[in-house]
Structures are given as C-alpha cells and as structure tokens.
Amino acid sequence: MNTAAPCAQAQPRAFLRHLFDVAVARALPAHCLPPHVPAPPRGRTLVLGAGKAAGAMVHALEAAWPATAPLGGLVVTRYGHTPPRPPGVPARVEIAQAAHPVPDAAGEQAARRLLALTEGLTADDLVICLISGGGSALLTLPADGLTLADKQRINRELLASGAGIHEMNALRKHLSRIKGGRLAAACGPAQILTLAISDVPGDDLSVIASGPTVADQSTCGDALTIARRHGIALPPAVAAALQSGALETPKPGDALFKRHRVELIATPQQSLQAAAEAARAAGIAAHVLSDEIEGESRDVGRLHAALARAVARGTGAFNPPCVLLSGGETTVTLAAPPAGGPPGRGGRAGEFCLGLAQALQGEPGVWGLAADTDGIDGVEDNAGALVAPDTLTRAADAGLGLADHIARHDAYGFFHALDDLVITGPTHTNVNDFRAILVV
Numbered sequence: 530m531n532t533a534a535p536c537a538q539a540q541p542r543a544f545l546r547h548l549f550d551v552a553v554a555r556a557l558p559a560h561c562l563p564p565h566v567p568a569p570p571r572g573r574t575l576v577l578g579a580g581k582a583a584g585a586m587v588h589a590l591e592a593a594w595p596a597t598a599p600l601g602g603l604v605v606t607r608y609g610h611t612p613p614r615p616p617g618v619p620a621r622v623e624i625a626q627a628a629h630p631v632p633d634a635a636g637e638q639a640a641r642r643l644l645a646l647t648e649g650l651t652a653d654d655l656v657i658c659l660i661s662g663g664g665s666a667l668l669t670l671p672a673d674g675l676t677l678a679d680k681q682r683i684n685r686e687l688l689a690s691g692a693g694i695h696e697m698n699a700l701r702k703h704l705s706r707i708k709g710g711r712l713a714a715a716c717g718p719a720q721i722l723t724l725a726i727s728d729v730p731g732d733d734l735s736v737i738a739s740g741p742t743v744a745d746q747s748t749c750g751d752a753l754t755i756a757r758r759h760g761i762a763l764p765p766a767v768a769a770a771l772q773s774g775a776l777e778t779p780k781p782g783d784a785l786f787k788r789h790r791v792e793l794i795a796t797p798q799q800s801l802q803a804a805a806e807a808a809r810a811a812g813i814a815a816h817v818l819s820d821e822i823e824g825e826s827r828d829v830g831r832l833h834a835a836l837a838r839a840v841a842r843g844t845g846a847f848n849p850p851c852v853l854l855s856g857g858e859t860t861v862t863l864a865a866p867p868a869g870g871p872p873g874r875g876g877r878a879g880e881f882c883l884g885l886a887q888a889l890q891g892e893p894g895v896w897g898l899a900a901d902t903d904g905i906d907g908v909e910d911n912a913g914a915l916v917a918p919d920t921l922t923r924a925a926d927a928g929l930g931l932a933d934h935i936a937r938h939d940a941y942g943f944f945h946a947l948d949d950l951v952i953t954g955p956t957h958t959n960v961n962d963f964r965a966i967l968v969v
Contacts, residue, residue, distance in 0.1 A: 534811035537850060538969050542915055544811070545898035546951065548804040548852065548965050549912075553902050555803035556726060556795035556958040558582055559615075562589040565724050565792050569598035572653030575719075576602030576622045577643050577712070579668035580661025580738050581903045582726050584611030584624045585957035587659065592618045603646060604659055605639040605667045610903075610955045630908065631684050632669035637677050640670040640707055647712070650719035652788075658712070658721060662728025662903065662959035664738025665698055670707040672776055674766040680704065683761055690759040691862030693823055694729050698739040700761070702778050703752035703771060705739065709778035712741035714785050721789040727796045728903075728961040730821035730857045734791050744786050745778035752776075796820070797856040797960045800902065804854055804965065813967075814851040822857035822962075826877045827935060829859050830884025830899075833966055837895045838888075840968045849894065853966040863938060873939025876907025877962060878951075882914040883935050883943065885966075891921050896967045900951045903959040906941075913951045913963075914944040923947055 535543035554560065576590065583606040592615055594600050600621045607629040614620065627636030650656065671680050683704065687697045702709030713721055721742055729736045735743045749771040756763055763771070770776045779785060797820040805815035818836075822829060836853060839845030847853070859877045878899040885897050900906065900913025924931060927946055934943040944950050 534807055537811060537813050537967060541896040541967050541969065542917070545896060545915065545965050545967055548807055549898060549900055549951070549963055551807040552800035552804040552963050553956045553958060555800045556902065556960045558585040558589040558726070558958060561795045562586055562724060563593045565794050566590060566593040567655070567722055569595060570653060570655040570720065572651055572655070574598065574600050574655045574657060575646060575650065576600065576604065576657045576659065577646065578604035578659030579606070579664035579741070580659070580726070581607050581610050581629070581663035581959045582661035582957055583659055586661065586724070587622045587624055588612065588615055588618060590657065590659065591621050603639065603643050605636060605643070607663055607667060610957060612957045627667050629663050629666045630688055631681050632666045632677065634677060636667050636669045640668050643668070644670065644707055644712070644715055647715040647717070650717050652718040654719040656716045656719050656721045658723040658742045660723055660738045660741065661726040662737065662961065664741070665701050665708065668707055668738065668741060670705055672704050672706055672767065674764055674770060675704055679764060686761050687759065689863040690761070691825065691860045692755065692759050693860060694858050695733070695736055696755045698736050699747035700752045700755045701739045702745055702747065703749055703776045704767065708739035708741050709745040710740060710743055711778065713743070713789055714779055719788070723789070723791040724794050725791060726958060726960065727793055728858070728959045730823055732793060732796050742789060743791060744781040744783060746781060749774050749777050795958065795960055800960045800963065801854045801856050808852045814847065816847055816851060816853055818853055818855040820856040822855050822859065824859055826859040826861050826880035827884030830881040831888040833897070833964065834885050834888030837897070837966045837968050838892050841892055841894050850969040853968070855964045856960070856962050858961050861938060871937070873934065873937035874909055874942060875938060875940030876901065876909060878906045878913030879911070879940025879944060880938060881964065882916050883931070883940050886916045886920045887931055887935065889916065891918050893918050894969045897965065898951060899962065899964045902956060902961060902963050904953040904956040909941050910952065911941065911950040912953045914940060915949045915951060920947065920949070
C-alpha cells in the first residue's frame with residue numbers, strides 16, 4: 530500500500546486505521562502468493578484447500594498459472610468471503626462456501642467431495658493445498674463415531690472455554706478424518722505443495738487450519754487431556770478410541786511426508802513489520818512487541834494499557850511519539866450473563882479494547898485499535914474497535930456502563946453506541962489479531 534499515512538498527531542484514528550490496512554495488504558494473496566507458484570508437473574495439478582483466504586488464494590493461483598496447463602480442484606471458504614474474480618481470469622478451481630466458526634452440513638459435504646478428488650493420484654501429479662485460518666471449521670469430516678451435531682457442539686464448547694488455538698486444534702485433529710495430516714495421506718504418491726497463510730502464534734504449520742497436510746506431534750492422549758481440562762464431553766465410543774490410540778494422526782518421519790513441501794506465504798510478523806515501516810515512514814517510531822501474544826483478551830488489553838501509560842508518562846521503555854504493535858491470538862472465556870441478563874456480542878478484538886479502555890482510564894495522548902485481519906471479530910460485522918482518550922467520558926455521557934459491558938462480553942454494543950467500531954467487511958486474508966497503540 531503506497532498511500533501516505535495521515536498525520537498521527539492530527540488524525541490518530543485515521544493513522545491507526547492506515548496501519549491496519551497496510552498490515553492486511555501485506556497478507557493479501559494477490560500480493561504474496563504468485564512468487565510461490567510452481568512449474569506445472571508432468572501429470573495433472575489438483576488444487577485443494579480451506580480457509581477464510583481460500584477464495585482469494587484460488588484467484589491468485591489461477592491468474593499466475595499457465596493458461597495451457599491443466600488445473601482443477603476444490604477449496605472451501607467462509608460464506609461471503611470470496612472476492613470478485615479478477616477480470617480476464619477464467620474459473621478453473623471450484624470455490625465452495627460453508628459456515629465458520631461452527632461447522633455446518635455444507636462444510637461436511639465439501640470436505641467429503643474434496644477428499645474424494647484425491648482418488649487415483651499418481652507420482653506424476655501435483656497437489657497444491659491452499660491453507661489459511663478458519664480451515665478447521667470449514668473442512669469438517671467427523672471421525673468414526675462422531676456426528677456433525679457432535680462436532681458442532683464440541684466446537685461451540687471449545688470456543689467458549691478459553692482454550693488456546695493449539696489446544697483447540699490438537700483436539701480437532703483427532704476428531705477428524707481429514708485434518709492432522711490425513712489429507713496428505715489420502716494424496717498417496719502425488720507431490721504435495723502446501724501454500725499457507727499463518728494465523729497462529731509461532732506460525733506452527735501443524736496448527737494452521739489443523740494441519741490437514743502436515744505431520745502432527747500431538748497425540749490421542751493429548752486430545753483426551755484437553756477435552757477433560759476444558760470439560761468437553763465426548764461420546765463414549767470416541768473417548769474409548771482416543772484412549773486406545775485408534776484415532777492417532779500421522780506423525781513426523783512418516784514416509785508419506787517425503788514428497789511434501791510447505792511454504793508460508795504470509796505471516797503475522799510480516800504484516801506487523803509492514804505496519805511498522807509505514808509508521809516510521811510517517812515519522813512515528815514503531816515497536817513490534819510480539820506476534821505471538823496469547824491470553825484472555827481483556828487481560829491482554831490491560832497489559833497493553835500499562836505499557837502505553839508508562840510511555841505516555843515518560844517512565845516506559847520507549848519515548849513518545851510512538852506506536853506499539855502486537856499480534857497473536859487471544860481468547861475470550863464466556864460465562865453466563867450476570868443476573869440472567871442478555872448475552873453480549875463481540876469478539877476477541879472488541880474484548881481487548883474493553884480491557885484497554887478500562888485500564889487506560891482516559892490517559893491523555895493514547896489511542897488504540899484492535900482488529901481481526903480477516904475483517905470479522907467473532908461472528909459480528911466489524912473487524913474490531915477503537916479506543917480514544919475520551920472513550921470513557923463519551924460512554925458516561927451516553928449512559929453506558931463499562932463494567933456491565935465487560936461482564937456481559939458486550940464489546941460490540943459498547944463500541945457501536947460510541948460509533949467506534951472498525952468495519953472493513955471480509956478482507957480475504959487472515960493473519961489473526963492486529964493491535965496498535967499510539968502514544969503522542
């Protein structure tokens with residue numbers, strides 16, 4: 530993105546939104562995928578994949594693929610997350626749509642069809658797997674003994690439990706017939722190239738979309754422990770299968786991975802660095818704290834507030850004006866609404882902003898933005914929210930009780946009333962949480 534940044538001091542909100550847009554642009558498939566497109570093989574090329582960026586990844590691949598070389602396949606993305614097809618690029622790979630974050634019948638049907646396409650592959654064939662965040666829910670094929678209804682319930686309980694993404698996907702892999710390296714096993718003798726956009730802390734390839742083409746180091750025992758730790762009930766037959774190891778996934782060192790190559794085409798760190806460079810080009814010092822921050826969203830917000838307050842008061846590790854950047858994947862542990870009140874709406878980014886606003890207490894000269902780089906915070910229509918020095922004052926004037934909204938996990942209601950939601954629509958990529966705290 531070459532657009533000049535707005536002045537941070539005069540337009541702090543616009544400046545923060547600019548940094549978010551730069552971070553997203555760095556991870557768009559049209560930008561980052563073409564350099565990784567391989568030469569066509571002697572045999573056929575089959576494209577498979579899943580994730581929120583799958584539609585855009587297909588378009589980028591189709592545009593870069595030789596017109597005379599065969600190409601076909603199927604990917605599945607979230608409803609409404611397929612961008613318009615680039616002019617002059619013919620459709621060669623089917624794009625199916627399904628539900629996220631809780632899987633639906635369309636996702637299960639797409640997974641069955643996708644797996645069936647691997648039949649008859651030979652050593653002369655190439656499978657290009659396009660993988661991005663969200664694929665765990667979109668590529669749903671329950672293990673023996675599980676129904677789709679079981680998977681839906683387990684997903685809902687995991688999402689509400691506060692479990693981290695590594696734990697969630699370790700369990701998901703062992704309850705699937707396609708995740709945890711099983712798709713690679715189905716491709717048999719074919720060469721496999723996985724092009725992945727990372728949305729997980731640490732860029733663990735086996736965790737991105739639950740690693741359908743990547744060897745899995747977690748075990749059936751790990752999956753059982755995770756389910757018990759978070760109170761996830763499993764059907765007795767499935768629990769017994771995990772106990773016996775019958776649902777074990779392919780492991781590192783298995784021969785099936787010898788013809789498999791994985792390339793990360795976009796990562797959270799790359800996007801944070803792009804935002805940092807944009808800030809520095811505008812004359813604002815930028816500090817990338819980490820791209821691997823996890824934890825309860827509101828608590829992470831309070832931690833960022835403490836760092837920003839120290840900077841603003843001249844006692845921190847950095848000098849103002851500056852922007853503090855971070856990424857990762859926080860969690861929200863849902864509890865029943867207090868006193869039987871209505872449940873709130875919102876996602877991780879909004880929850881982070883509630884904690885940030887509460888801890889900043891209107892600190893002068895500090896603004897914050899947190900948003901999910903896929904454009905959707907949880908299941909709402911916003912990517913995230915903004916916090917300003919006058920957030921609490923405006924909330925009080927509007928009769929909004931911050932403590933009540935925090936108790937009900939109602940970030941959407943709070944920031945919507947203040948007109949401080951960040952709304953982008955689907956971005957067609959996903960490198961997870963983006964947070965920027967500006968101190969001037």
